[in-house]
Amino acid sequence: MIRMAVRCRPDQAELVLAELTVLAPGGVEESHGTGFVEYAIYGAEGELPDLGQVEAATGDGLVAVDSSEVPADWSERWRAFHRPLEVVAAEGGTAIWLRPPWEPRRDDALEVVIDPGQAFGTGAHPTTRLSLELLLGLYDEPASDGVGTVRGALTDLGCGSGVLAIAAARLGFSPVTGFDHDRAAISAAIDNAAANRVEATFRRLDLRRGLPDLAPLTLANLTAPLLELVAAQIDRPGRPDRMICSGLLEGERGRVVDAFAGPGLAEREFRALEGWGALLLEAA
CATH class of the missing domain: 3.30.70 (Alpha-Beta Plaits)
Incomplete structure (x- = not known):
């Protein structure tokens, strides 16, 4: 590599x-x-x-x-930098404990065990953390009938080593499908899903050649230019009900919001961390 x-x-x-x-x-x-x-x-x-x-x-x-x-032993060297992390949407809400397989487990949080291999996706990056916070916020919301939580099918664009998709599956979203351009990412995501004993499907995809069918809840942890590309390819009849978009810089918020206004998705929430941003969009 x-x-x-x-x-x-x-x-x-x-x-x-x-x-x-x-x-x-x-x-x-x-x-x-x-x-x-x-x-x-x-x-x-x-x-x-x-x-x-x-x-x-x-x-x-x-x-x-x-x-x-x-280096051939990159995945071994990376262990020194791959630390466990707790993510919550709000104080008192559901917590996810992200950890590599060599770190001890916790019984008081929902665990997601991630070994990035050579896919360079650990869950520690601000964009992943922000996406998880927004996902947990949706999970903690009461459903329209006042009972249970909002769950259902979920698509993950730019899934990397599978952190977000696997967390969603652990939260009960189903079916979960992740897409990435990188072969190493897809391989790592498949292995990580198996290690976490969750059902999730992962496939290679070049976003420049078109979009797959998108679930009512779609995650897209990409970059601002790729988010704009995704927005341009969404048809109103096939648009998601909600999208969590991350990978953008704080200063790119406006251009991404404007891009998704075309297919009728509007900003509901924005979170920022260390100069990065994440948007929760809803069908207007």
Whole structure:
């Protein structure tokens, strides 16, 4: 597997992220340093441009680009950084305990055990946490008859290693179907679903070539450009009743809301964490 990293100034970050989205529909890894932001995408040899050590002009500055091979023992090294995490929508609400398989279990929370393998999806990223918070908020809502909770079919676009889809299945949503462009992500998601003993289906999908049938509740943890692409492909008759959209920066909120206004989905709630945002949209 090859890792292509792009390091840029913070003011260039949005432009660089948009450009990388074209190369990596399955997702982009982000890290921050003093005075810079680094984005990385992953793929098998031959799937990504062979950039090596080069500099590419972007806007009015220079961006450092580095292409390197991921160590064979990456998934073992990653254990040092993969820590358990509790996620709740609101104080007193349902809690989900995300943990890797080598960390001890908890009996006082709903567990989701995730081993990312080489899919780079651990649940710790703000976009995943925000999506889970919004999902838990829906789960904790009383149903229209005042009994039980709002559940049903769920679609997860950009499922990664399956964190959101598996959490949804653990909460009782069914059927659950996840889609991702990355083969490694689909493989990890299938393994993680089996480890959690939940029923969920995972398939490869290139969002640029069209959408699958969307469930009444659809999750899309992508990037702002890909969210706009999704919005442009949704027909009103087939639109979800609710969508949880994440992967956008706080400053991209308006453009994403505007994009989904076309198929008739309006903002109901917005949450932000560490510069990232997540939207709960409902059919208007």
